[in-house]
Amino acid sequence: MAKVPVQFTLNGAEKAEFIDSGTTLLNTLRDKIGDTSPKGGCHQGTCGACSVIINGELRLSCLTLAETCNGAAITTTSGLSEGGVLHPLQRAFLDAFATQCGFCTPGMIMAAKVLLDQTPNPSREDVVEALSGNICRCTGYEPIIQAVLTAARSNSQNAA
């Protein structure tokens, strides 16, 4: 099968790969580039575990073909902490016991980051709406919602 070149930035670093046409961004990130922070929970766009940020928008990487991402800026949860310092969302998830098995966590953090980037002071309803595409089967939604609200507050305090 003929290979297709793809090139994009991942968490600020340039990446170039030859892939089979039709390969999803999820499989490209995980199997080719080695960023396993996006998870494959359903491979059919229903669980949100594979969520990544493409050009500032929340996207399901299992339903995104890698070849459509040429030139894109892609962010994943593995790229959030800088210099060993956790991102406020990561800190808040840690402190609020918002992880259990952890499989949904990277996707949850992606969804929460897009929310806070676009709506720095969200209401509880905003948070619930933003996380509505992400399934947590350990059903720890309440601490997750609280973690996002806490991160929003710490962001606004830092900005003040």
Next chain:
Amino acid sequence: MELRKNYFADQRKDDLHEIGQPRPRSDSPGHVTGKTAYFADRNFPGMLHLKMVRSPHHHARIRSIDTSEAEKHPGVVKVLTAKDVPHNVYTILILIQIGPEDETVLADGKVRWKGEAVVAVLAETERAAQEAAAKVKVDYEVLPAVFDMEEALKPGAPLVNEYHGQNYYLYDSGECRKVRFGDVEAGFAGADHILEQTYQSSPIEHAPAETTGCVVAPEGNDRFTCYTNTQAMFFTLDNASIILQMPGSKLHFVGGTVGGGFGGKVDVIVEPIAILGAKLTGRPVSFIYSREEEMQISSPRAAEKVVIKDGFMKDGRIVARKVTGYTDAGAYSRHSPYGAQKGAGHYPGPYTIPNVWIDTYCVYTNRTPSSAMRGFGVTIGDFALEVQMDKLARLIGMDPLEFRFINAYRDGDMKAHRQPTEGAALIECMQEASRAANWPVAEKYLSMSSYTKGA
């Protein structure tokens, strides 16, 4: 929340200083940074992908299997059938002497539930494995199937599993697990009221975020490393050793990180066949359930039916309880004989009842094999028992919480299955629940204790 540390204070040396104090979870830093390594995060050069050909029928005889077209499909490396599996008929609990072996790794001559694994295809890509699996031709002779437990127990019902010879698990006590305590008929005869009710549940899928699977890497020294999300590491290792007829020293299992399990990952399903694939091809093998397989193929919680007959007095005392419980194992045992047995011990609930009669059946049907899930064997029973308790209280116009205080077990009470009660705390829990929920009960119940028969 207010923490009351005065309960049972005389039984403890410590001051419970850890209770109510947050402690960071050791695994959370990995979770929030995406660094936690789940089994599917392992990737090896040259890794093959395994896909199963599954039965489209609930019950059928296999006349023939033709894998020739699948083997010719581009990218296919190996196609496995029952004859390739060294010890193809197994049962998980054989490790604790609960037999007979009743389940096939790959179907041999017969399928007993819709979705049963028949042929395993290993290919260079997931897509090639999927496409080749679709080219395997299996000729089936469809057989009558049975889906209802009581139908399955009737004479003349289709026989689900020949390894058992009848559609129920044969315990050493006979066709069901039995508990006999006191004289239940005399209890009913002397009761002011009798209430018999039937409770039923459907199978429940755990639906973990991460689907069941494993990645196996041959180590070159005839050892195999299996990265797995099993919840039962050593159970899986030992059963894989039996199925593959390979000493355990040849198998290195790496796991413990599970993306949600809830009991759904305690069966031994993916590992043995993936290790066999790695052994026969010399290549790493990945076998990961699709979401559809997780929902349709992995074991659910068993469907249950519980018939409870209680004899009780106007003053609130339950004097006799007769329970018949049915656990739908599906086509194979897995953990269900154990679940049904647990139910037998559990059905009196946390209550002291002088006359008890319990029969619990583990029944085979042509449904998806059921297995463990969070308190299996007692969870559905608890639902039934506590609904029943509410109904009994309502019938005699008594407060449902006070009704439970009257019947609560206490230290020294003999349970129906002949274990004396020790360390009971039901009364204290209900006292605290009464306060926390602002559900007042009469003062005499608040002064009761699990220690004595006072009050």
